[in-house]
Amino acid sequence: MKMTLVAIVTAVAALSFNAYAEEMNMGGDSMQSMNMNRTMKEVTGAKAEGSIKAIDQEKHMVTIAHGAIPAIQWPAMTMGFTATPEQVMGLHTGDKVAFTFSTVGSTAKIESIDKMK
Incomplete structure (x- = not known):
C-alpha cells in the first residue's frame, strides 16, 4: 500500500x-x-491594453501584462516598459490601462498611458 x-x-x-x-x-x-526581428526593429505609436503588474519608481519601469499586438506581430506577454514618474502617477498594480509605446532595440518606452474605467 x-x-x-x-x-x-x-x-x-x-x-x-x-x-x-x-x-x-x-x-x-x-x-x-522567437523571431527576434519583431523586437529589434524600431516601433513608434504601437497601441495596447493590459494590466499593471508592478511599478518600480526607482528604475522608472512599469511592468504590464498586455494582450497580443497584431500591428507589430507580438503575442500577449508580460514585459517592462520605461516610464516617467509623471506617466505612472496615480496608477497602481492591478489597474487596467490603455497605452501607446515605442521601441528601440530591446527597450520599450511608454509614450502615453491611461487608466481604463
Whole structure:
C-alpha cells in the first residue's frame, strides 16, 4: 500500500513538472527561438491594453501584462516598459490601462498611458 502511494505521488509530481515546463516554454518554443526581428526593429505609436503588474519608481519601469499586438506581430506577454514618474502617477498594480509605446532595440518606452474605467 505504501509503495503504491509513493509511486502515484511520484507519477503525479513528474507529470505536473512536465506540464509546468511545457507551459513555461510556450509549447516548446523558448524566448531564444522567437523571431527576434519583431523586437529589434524600431516601433513608434504601437497601441495596447493590459494590466499593471508592478511599478518600480526607482528604475522608472512599469511592468504590464498586455494582450497580443497584431500591428507589430507580438503575442500577449508580460514585459517592462520605461516610464516617467509623471506617466505612472496615480496608477497602481492591478489597474487596467490603455497605452501607446515605442521601441528601440530591446527597450520599450511608454509614450502615453491611461487608466481604463
